[in-house]
Amino acid sequence: MRASRLLSTLLLLQTRGRLTAQQIADELEVSVRTVYRDIEALSASGVPVYADRGPTGGFALLDGYRTSLTGLTTDEAAALFLNGSGAAAGDLGLGPTLEAARLKLLAALPAEQRSMAGRIQERVHVDAPGWFRDPEAPPHLDAVAGALWEQRRIWMRYRKWDRTLVERTVDPLGLVLKGTAWYLVARGRSRVNGYRISRVEELTVLDETFERPGDFDLRRYWLEWSDRLQQTLYSGGFATVRLSPRAASLWWMLGPVAERARRESGAPDPELDGWTRVVLPIETFEHARIDLGRFGPDVEVLDPPDLRALMRAQVEETLRRYLAP
Secondary structure (H helix, E strand, O other), X not given: OHHHHHHHHHHHHHHHOOEOXXXXXXXXXXXXXXXXXXXXXXXXXOOOEEEEOOOOOEEEEOOOXXXXXXXXXXXXXXXXXXXXXXXXXXXXXXXXXXXXXXXXXXXXXXXXXXXXXXXXXXXXXXXXXOOOOOOOOOOOHHHHHHHHHHOEEEEEEEEOOOOOEEEEEEEEEEEEEEOOEEEEXXXXXXXXXXXXXXXXXXXXXXXXXXXXXXXXXXXXXHHHHHXXXXXXXXXXXXXXXXXXXXXXXXXXXXXXXXXXXXXXXOEEOOOOOOOEEEEEEOOOHHHHHHHHHOOHHHEEEEEOHHHHHHXXXXXXXXXXXXXXX
16 A cells, blocks of 8 residues: 555656645645655665755755656556547647657557457447437537637637627646537636637737646536536526426436436326326426426426426417417
């Protein structure tokens, strides 16, 4: 256990440069005292690690020092060849680079690990996008990626979800592939925000550069931002609906939020045998009317009354159209 932690500490210093004891402790989920003991053990074993004191200090490796130890087990090496990032790398113009890296890694592996990696590639293929959804190909993705690598500001004309056009000058901090859609995480004048790149209508990469904040964590920000976005979208309250067995089997079509609501709140309906009652978060009555209307008589809205009245009006209007000569 300690040997693995020492190796992790060494690789952290090698890949990230100077780190404080607290940063290493947070990364490895250990105490600061444990970090100091590990640093002493590395130094005693001949690793040229030194400490700089002061507010900007920390631990670092002597310039030019690198370990040739990879630490890869057979399973870890095989897992590197089992990923769904090929398409994403292609979108970013890194497809040939990724393939070249895989070939170099494969050539460097011992025979046993190389054989396992080959079997993984032959037997498992990851197709990440969901069914019936074409991947987006945003025309400005290359330019955004270039600005991200070079830390250059960008100006863009962006169409928001409500179709209004806004202009923004931002510092690109990261790219996220969510399902089939690419998002830019960027810092504006007052805050960091997420932008769906397919909604960027015009974009110019500026000559201005910027300093990337050293404490910015892209993964953590994305989790928090997407959670806030979901809460904003489903701000229309809740609807109580009853589902037939057929509707329950097709409920996944409404997406993960609806499916989670069915799993967590679904209960047998006391009035109709085989039917299920579900409490469903909704965006707006109009969104709910369209979504629930797809199921026809297999879904009935019980509450709120205004949404039930809207669904009834839709059914009556549909009936009039079909009965008209």
